[in-house]
Amino acid sequence: MNPLCGRCNKVVYPTEKVNCLDKFWHKGCFSCEVCKMTLNMKNYKGFEKRPYCNAHYPKTSFTSVADTPENLRLKQQSKMQSQVLYKEDFEKNKGKNFSAVADTPEFQRIKKTQDQISNIKYHEEFEKSRTGGESPSPQTNTFQGFHQQSVEPHNYHYDPSPEPTRHAAPVTPNAGGKRFRAVYDYAAADEDEVSFQDGDVILDVQQIDEGWMYGRVERTGQQGMLPANYVEAM
Structure with a gap:
């Protein structure tokens, strides 16, 4: 069966058939869509399956x-x-600004203090389990009470230091004082305090009040005030 022309929609016979742009055309019907100039296979340009001459070929912007x-x-x-x-x-x-705040000296000091408190809590639980659940010593209770008061914020400024509150000025140690051993590390916070490490021996220890003592560190020779809940009697 002979196909139909793409323009006039009439039958295209083989002698006058042009096959182009997926359609069949009469030779006379294969012309430009604008000026109707008859085209051939060499000078036509196709756009959307329609033939155009070079002058009227659609220009795309x-x-x-x-x-x-x-x-x-x-x-x-x-x-x-x-x-x-x-x-x-x-x-x-998102978290960079917070990191910058957390790295300030104040936050570093608070972080170090919290680490010390966690270390103390761990030792207290260990000693409690070792002694069969006995209640902690009065010195430990004193420290715990102080910690609960110190960590409560007051106008967003607080000092969670682990040392008990002082109640008296340092006294000069007498010869023949008691010997104590440090059970935690301690860094002096004031000029009249003394620093020591876990395991150091404290000589000539004199009790100042329930929370503070006065003594001399055998390893360094330095003497001053120290918190009572950081040492134990030998």
């Missing part, structure tokens, strides 16, 4: 190309990628 479905999809995809990158960068840098 950048705007029409940018508005195609493919370019609109690419534009939307690029926008989504930009939003994803922004969210990733935001999540990556």
